[in-house]
Amino acid sequence: MAYSDKVIDHYENPRNVGSLDKADPNVGTGLVGAPACGDVMRLQLKITDEGIIEDARFKTFGCGSAIASSSLVSEWVKGKTVDEALTISNKDVARELALPPVKIHCSVLAEDAIKAAIDDFKKKRDARRQQPA
Amino acid sequence: MKLPIYMDNHATTPMDPRVLEAMLPYLREDFGNAASRNHAFGWKAEAAVEEARKQVAALIGASDKEIVFTSGATESDNLAIKGVVEFYKEKGDHIITLKTEHKAVLDTCKRLERVRQERLDELKTLRLMQLTGAPVSRDELATLAIKHDLDNDAVYRQWAELPTGGARVTYLDVEKDGRVDLKKLEAAMTDKTILVSIMLANNEIGTVQPIAEIGRMCRARGILFHCDAVQGIGKVPFHVEEAQVDLVSISAHKMYGPKGVGALYVRRKPRVRIAPLIDGGGHERGMRSGTLNVASIVGFGHAAKIAREELVEEAARLTRLRERLRKGIVEQLDMVTVNGSQEHRLPGNLNISFAYVEGEALMMAIKDVAVSSGSACTSASLEPSYVLRACGVEEDMAHSSIRFGIGRFNTEEEVDFVIKLMVDKVNRLREMSPLYEMAKEGIDLKSIEWTAH
Numbered sequence: 001m002a003y004s005d006k007v008i009d010h011y012e013n014p015r016n017v018g019s020l021d022k023a024d025p026n027v028g029t030g031l032v033g034a035p036a037c038g039d040v041m042r043l044q045l046k047i048t049d050e051g052i053i054e055d056a057r058f059k060t061f062g063c064g065s066a067i068a069s070s071s072l073v074s075e076w077v078k079g080k081t082v083d084e085a086l087t088i089s090n091k092d093v094a095r096e097l098a099l100p101p102v103k104i105h106c107s108v109l110a111e112d113a114i115k116a117a118i119d120d121f122k123k124k125r126d127a128r129r130q131q132p133a
Numbered sequence: 134m135k136l137p138i139y140m141d142n143h144a145t146t147p148m149d150p151r152v153l154e155a156m157l158p159y160l161r162e163d164f165g166n167a168a169s170r171n172h173a174f175g176w177k178a179e180a181a182v183e184e185a186r187k188q189v190a191a192l193i194g195a196s197d198k199e200i201v202f203t204s205g206a207t208e209s210d211n212l213a214i215k216g217v218v219e220f221y222k223e224k225g226d227h228i229i230t231l232k233t234e235h236k237a238v239l240d241t242c243k244r245l246e247r248v249r250q251e252r253l254d255e256l257k258t259l260r261l262m263q264l265t266g267a268p269v270s271r272d273e274l275a276t277l278a279i280k281h282d283l284d285n286d287a288v289y290r291q292w293a294e295l296p297t298g299g300a301r302v303t304y305l306d307v308e309k310d311g312r313v314d315l316k317k318l319e320a321a322m323t324d325k326t327i328l329v330s331i332m333l334a335n336n337e338i339g340t341v342q343p344i345a346e347i348g349r350m351c352r353a354r355g356i357l358f359h360c361d362a363v364q365g366i367g368k369v370p371f372h373v374e375e376a377q378v379d380l381v382s383i384s385a386h387k388m389y390g391p392k393g394v395g396a397l398y399v400r401r402k403p404r405v406r407i408a409p410l411i412d413g414g415g416h417e418r419g420m421r422s423g424t425l426n427v428a429s430i431v432g433f434g435h436a437a438k439i440a441r442e443e444l445v446e447e448a449a450r451l452t453r454l455r456e457r458l459r460k461g462i463v464e465q466l467d468m469v470t471v472n473g474s475q476e477h478r479l480p481g482n483l484n485i486s487f488a489y490v491e492g493e494a495l496m497m498a499i500k501d502v503a504v505s506s507g508s509a510c511t512s513a514s515l516e517p518s519y520v521l522r523a524c525g526v527e528e529d530m531a532h533s534s535i536r537f538g539i540g541r542f543n544t545e546e547e548v549d550f551v552i553k554l555m556v557d558k559v560n561r562l563r564e565m566s567p568l569y570e571m572a573k574e575g576i577d578l579k580s581i582e583w584t585a586h
Contacts, residue, residue: 003497011497017565034583035529035568038491038517042567059567063493067565112584 003064004098010068015075018057020044025128028121032112039066039106043074043113047121051082058113065103069093069110082118136501138547142387142481142540143336143364144505148432149389149541155435156391159428167425168416178427185434189396192437193362193381194372201397201417202430206363208410209382209397210237210330212421213359216407217328217380218245221357222296225325229303231313231332232523233340237382238330238361242302249299260289301325310474311340311524319350328357333365337520337536338473339482341369348377357405363387363395367440368448368479373398379405385429389541390436394429397421447541451480454539454548459483461552466559468572472521472534481539484521486530489569490562495535498558502551505536529568529578 003011020027026046033040039062046055056074060067072093077085093099093107139147159181167182169175186197203209218226226249230242254274261269261277264286269277283289303321308314313331322329329351334341344360351358359380362371367388373381381398385391399405399420413422463469468488487495492506517531526534539548563569568578 008497011494014565019570031567031581032584035532035578036527036583038529038532040567040583059565059570061489061566061568062491064497066491067494 006072007064007068007097007099010071010097011064014058014067014071016056016058016071016078019059020046020055020057025124026121028117028119028124030113030116030118030120032116033062033066033109035061038062039109041066041070041109041113043070043110043117045077045085045114045117045121047082047118053077053080053082053085062106062109063103065097065099065106066109068097069099069106070113072096073110073114077114082121085114086118088114134544134546134550138502138543138551140537140539140543140547140551141503141505142538142543143339143536144538145386145392146389146540147542148386148391149436149439151439152390152432152435156428156432159431163427165427167427168414178425181431182425182427185430185437188434188438188441189383190398192367192441193383193398194374195381195398196401199373199398199401201399201420202425202433203395203397203421204393204426205386205395206235206361206382206384207237207395208421209384209395210235210359210361211241212397212407212410213380213382213399214238214241214328214330215245215410216420217357217359217405218300219298219408220406221327222298225323225327226297226300227303227323227325228300228328228330229305229318229321229326230330231307232304233307233311233335233338233520234330234332235336235361235363238332239304242300242304242330245300246302247299249297249301252297252299253293256289256292256295257283260286260292263288307340307523309525310477311335311338311472311520312474312477313342313347315343315346315350318347322350322354322356326354326356328359330359330361333360333362333371334369334479334482335473335520336364337518338484338524339364339479340473341365341477341479343477344371344376344378348375351379352377364479367437367444368451368481370444373400380407385433385436388436388440391429391432394426394433396433448480451539451541454543454545455481455483455537457545458537458539458548458552459485461549462555465552465556470530472524472526481537481543483537483539484534485537486521486526486534487559488530488533489566489572490533490559492532492534494562495533495558498562499551499554502554505538506534 028045030043041060044057045053047053056077058070058074060070090107090111093110094104163177165174165178167178186200190197190200258269264281348358357379360378361382363384366383379400384395409420411422416422470486472484496506521531
């Protein structure tokens with residue numbers, strides 16, 4: 001399958017690969033996909049108390065499109081507010097990377113990973129609020 | 134060393150330069166039609182075809198009269214299976230094959246099942262019309278058949294026993310190493326079984342089947358035995374008498390010959406009959422009409438001649454190269470699994486799963502080497518290889534496999550380059566893999582609730 005230059009670039013030079021401290025109350029972790037389906041994405045976001053995403057790290061098991069999709073969103077979310085990040089849709093990812101139709105699925109996973117990471121962050125924050133300091 | 138390196142010799146092989154040399158005159162001055170009986174151009178073409186027929190026959194220990202040239206193994210598989218079903222329909226309609234066969238066999242069988250089902254539906258409709266005295270629509274068929282208990286209706290059952298032109302098919306499971314269990318094969322045979330179709334060697338995992346044992350079992354029961362021998366011919370010894378096969382599909386482009394030409398071996402003693410797929414001028418003793426592809430047939434013959442002369446030496450060399458590749462990878466990387474049988478294996482095949490790395494991503498990383506991935510992420514289906522799944526390989530591992538096909542023109546230097554590249558790239562992708570990190574931390578991946586999609 002012929003990939004776009006952008007997919008190849010992100011695949012060969014993935015941005016923000018790595019891990020953030022899961023225990024950090026300001027880090028939200030999203031783990032989506034399934035090994036049996038051939039793709040698993042883990043996106044971690046470090047979010048300030050004001051709701052600004054100041055850092056992002058990912059690790060992905062999956063094809064070139066899956067790796068490129070996660071690399072791209074890890075770049076996109078940085079500096080955005082949580083609400084802005086939640087507006088990123090799979091269509092934006094698919095368009096930017098010019099994904100072929102059978103790979104649209106990878107962009108859906110990337111969108112899900114953002115949502116899951118932010119969801120995890122919010123749960124942590126709410127849990128903290130309920131416990132008086 | 135030239136890049137990229139070609140290591141996908143199960144998909145196709147490059148033409149041997151000696152084969153091309155043999156073909157060229159038949160593309161230039163000796164262009165005659167082998168069926169032209171009345172001039173020198175035709176005679177020369179016919180003589181060249183007959184020489185090639187002998188060469189192909191010699192490779193499998195057959196007589197030249199038993200070789201029918203086709204457009205390739207897909208056509209040969211279709212001709213063998215549909216041809217037998219059509220010709221022997223009065224005798225029975227049951228076929229046995231393996232879940233790991235090539236699609237050319239499996240899809241042919243599926244079509245024959247559909248043909249049978251359609252014919253049975255027609256008969257059901259007719260019987261229901263008799264019973265109800267009114268026309269029966271397709272939608273009502275199932276309900277009415279239950280209501281009138283057609284399964285126990287004497288007249289319908291008599292009709293259903295008539296030849297349908299289609300077939301019932303048993304798709305047998307294979308063992309973990311990809312081999313057929315002969316006891317399961319025997320248990321599947323019935324008095325309606327007319328054909329067993331089992332390949333010589335698997336195209337993905339390289340497993341070689343116990344062909345001679347299967348041949349003896351079929352012969353003892355009067356069942357015909359078709360063998361799709363495409364991947365094994367010229368690579369492992371194969372003889373139609375020892376194997377007691379009745380029909381054999383062969384393709385030229387998997388043995389360093391040209392694409393678009395193949396053959397079907399059709400046994401003469403005891404005689405096997407098949408109905409043709411293509412009607413016309415009655416070429417190839419009526420079994421495959423159409424003007425012969427003379428130049429390609431000449432190339433095919435020459436490729437068969439080379440394969441026969443060099444098989445033993447080449448098999449030993451390819452086995453050495455494959456073992457070098459296997460050891461190089463296995464010794465430097467953890468969590469890898471070799472798929473298929475170690476003992477009963479094609480010399481040039483190595484199918485290997487790299488846990489926690491996805492096959493297609495790995496293929497992209499090693500773009501200097503042409504291989505094939507067991508993960509079907511590159512195709513429209515996104516399903517992992519059905520062959521690996523039939524061997525009991527877990528889905529995640531089936532997504533993580535790579536097939537190396539080492540061939541005549543690969544060198545030791547290339548193998549060493551591939552080993553280094555594989556080790557580097559697998560390590561790089563594993564560093565990027567959340568699953569590898571989790572496995573290293575001792576997390577049981579099966580305990581996680583994945584969001585299947």
